[in-house]
Amino acid sequence: MEKMLLNNVDKPNSEKISTYISGGGYKSLEAALKKEPEKLIETVKASGLRGRGGAGFPTGLKWSFIPKDPTLAKYLVCNADEGEPGTFKDRVIIEKDPHLLIEGMIISSYAIGGATSYIYIRGEFVQGTKILEEAIKEAYEKGYLGKNILGSKFSHDMHVHRGFGAYICGEETALLESLEGLRGQPRKKPPFPALAGLYAKPTVINNVETLSCIPAIVSKGADWFKGIGPEKSPGTKLFCVSGHVEKPGTVELPMGTPLREIIYDHCGGIKGGKKIKAIVPGGVSAPILMPSYLDIAMDFDTLAAKKTMLGSGAIVVMDETTCMVKVAYIVNRFFSHESCGKCTPCREGTAWLTQVLKRIEYGKGKKSDIKLLDEVCDNIFGNTFCPLGDGAVMALRGFLHNFRDEFEYHIERKECMV
């Protein structure tokens, strides 16, 4: 398989513009600037590229919602607020191949007619911020950013904006609030950002990995991209694998690669030859899968059909020694910690779930607690302002559904089953 995302990451000084250019970098930008923006949007639409941040929304379609009015300011925002637990794929591109992202962003901005773009990076990625700032400086020096890029009529400025510790800012409207200098609390939709986003102007928000696919789609064509992986979820995907595996890390594979192949062929199998117990398939919001699903194709639609999701492509593997009550507690504590506080079901509900899970974990659970967890879940799900509360419930329901006996055991015996 031909890679499009991790081609450069193992080269020495891979973050330098000279390395990127000597590998053919910025040729796609040259080619793109000779095309009509509308044609580029058509190409991305035809490629079938879907958003890699988790939602899987068709990228070309998202771009096509941007009004064509040339007098309107438009913005592109790269969502680099990588925070879904288990996810560490965008960081690879940011730190090892920043110019791939930058080239993708310049092309995307040209396609939607945006004069300014921002990379919203999570505050903890200090090294990533420094690398991106240096890379943007290099791109200005070479004339890939700034006025009249490569002699064209297109001018573009790019800036890095640091978050400062808020998972919720990965939600696109919370991210926009944060960019405007406010608390990162989600906005009501509609209006969608494509019509009223940053400073109430049309805005496209795309994930790092999504934008990094653009140079290859421009240079190799929509058909080439569409030829990789399943028809409805084409392209390659970064899978970041962690937990109880021999060789954790980020791998680039065709969308739809079976979970078993990712874990056993590419990540060395289960650590210490132990038995596998459960798998988080797409970041902790995605309900866990049991080992009977190891042959599942890892793409948006196949996982959705099994009531879980591909999400960010973050696979967390748990072996037979793992206490599921403890993991459920850790995951829920995270959601409660990160709830932005805007809506009651999420703010109060996740805190309540965490309190109950904590007492079960520490041997103080009551017989009625499992029913209580179910009820609180029912009162959160579908009643929250944004998907954070739903994510917390989906995750917990996955644990309760598949390992109810472990929760009961924990309450009765006041100790772990494992």
Add this chain to the structure above:
Amino acid sequence: MLSDKAKKEIEEIHGRYHSRRSATMAAMQIVQAEGGHLTEADMREIAEIVGVNPVQVQEVGAFYSMYNVERPVGKYHVQVCRNISCSLLGAEHIIETLEKKLNIKTGETTTDKLFTLTTAECLGSCGTAPMMQINDDYYEDLTDAKVGEIIGKLK
């Protein structure tokens, strides 16, 4: 009082945005980077520069977990990830080791003001778990021995 250097850096940021208020977060980051934490007086000055009411800066400070508002931290702020992948690979043990080595509990600062120990949610380094962040740097694939070595070098 904000330093002249901080004020100059904040002024440079304004050009990036359509609205002055957008510089709020970056301005607070610049000031915190100098003093390690933010005071109410700092936030009042920042509010004046970015053109908002002081409370609008304070609410930003209260919302984002990385702002140390009225909360001085040691020279080295040790943050250990306690989320799923790090926990599966022994984060709890790493936290215990650090508490013993530094002779403080999580959330405390050593009496010599050198170290503050806190936990953090997922820091995006799950493939190299367990891990911790000390100030700007990530320390990954931690073991007891490695933690001892890292802390020993900083002491």
